[in-house]
Amino acid sequence: MTFDLGMHSSGEFIRQLQEFHETPTERRGELANQLSEAIVAKRVDLAAVRQLLLDTGANDLMETLDRLMDLIEPYIEEGGVEE
Numbered sequence: 001m002t003f004d005l006g007m008h009s010s011g012e013f014i015r016q017l018q019e020f021h022e023t024p025t026e027r028r029g030e031l032a033n034q035l036s037e038a039i040v041a042k043r044v045d046l047a048a049v050r051q052l053l054l055d056t057g058a059n060d061l062m063e064t065l066d067r068l069m070d071l072i073e074p075y076i077e078e079g080g081v082e083e
Helices: 010-022 029-040 046-056 059-077
Strands: none
Touching: 010 029, 010 046, 010 059, 029 059, 046 059
């Protein structure tokens, strides 16, 4: 699954996050890039994603999202990437 350049629904993002979570670490590169781009470019409502993960008790996905956020935090702090 790949994202288009518009906004992504929370459910769509969570499905992609689930795929990322289930993929062996050595094969996560492209998925990590897609998820990171959606986050850095603010194409997903992270508050809504986090709320859905909390509501559904998807603690494993919340941890995966937190680890991904830790990796891309420097890019977010710099104001994103140029489009």
